[in-house]
Amino acid sequence: MDTKNNNQSGSLKVSEEVIAKIAMLAASEVDGVALEADGKRLARAATRNIAQKALRAPPVKAKLSKEAAEIDISVIIKQGHKAAAVGLHLQQAVKTAVQNMTGIAVSKINVKITGIRLAENV
Numbered sequence: 001m002d003t004k005n006n007n008q009s010g011s012l013k014v015s016e017e018v019i020a021k022i023a024m025l026a027a028s029e030v031d032g033v034a035l036e037a038d039g040k041r042l043a044r045a046a047t048r049n050i051a052q053k054a055l056r057a058p059p060v061k062a063k064l065s066k067e068a069a070e071i072d073i074s075v076i077i078k079q080g081h082k083a084a085a086v087g088l089h090l091q092q093a094v095k096t097a098v099q100n101m102t103g104i105a106v107s108k109i110n111v112k113i114t115g116i117r118l119a120e121n122v
Contacts, residue, residue, distance in 0.1 A: 014102050019062035023071050023109075026097035027060070030090045032081030034117045068107035069098060076115045087111045 027033055061072045071094060077083050091109045098106050 014064075014104060016062045016064055019064065019069050019071065019098055019102065019104070020058065020060040022098050022101050023062065023073060023094045024060045026094045027073055027075060027090055030086065030093050032078050032086040033090055034076040034078055064104070065107075068105040070108045070110075071098070071106065072110045072112065074112045074114050076117045077113055078117045079119045083113055087113065 059074045063070045063072075073090070073094065075086075075090065077086055090111055094109050095106045098104060
C-alpha cells in the first residue's frame with residue numbers, strides 16, 4: 001500500500017518498502033543493535049535452515065493505513081547492552097526518522113529481539 005499526500009503542486013506517494021528502508025537505516029544507527037539479517041550473522045549461521053529462514057524474512061516490515069504506519073522490526077542486541085533500553089531507543093529513533101523524512105505518523109513500532117551477538121574478542 002502506498003500513502004498519498006496531495007497538495008497544490010501535485011501528489012507524493014510513499015511505499016511500505018521506503019518506510020521499511022528508512023526504519024532499517026535508523027535502527028542501524030542505534031547503539032547496541034545488530035539487524036537480524038546482516039551478512040555476518042548469515043555467514044556464522046549454525047545450520048543451513050537458520051540461514052535460509054533469515055534470508056526469507058526481512059528484518060523490517062511496514063504496514064501503512066490511511067492514518068499512520070505500523071512497523072515491525074527484528075533485531076539482535078549486542079552483548080553488554082540492556083535489551084529494554086536498546087528497544088526503547090530503537091523505537092524512538094525509528095519513529096523520529098520515519099515521521100521526519102515522510103511526514104507520515106507512526107502509530108506503533110513492534111520490536112522483536114531475536115538474539116544476542118556476542119563480542120568477537122570473548
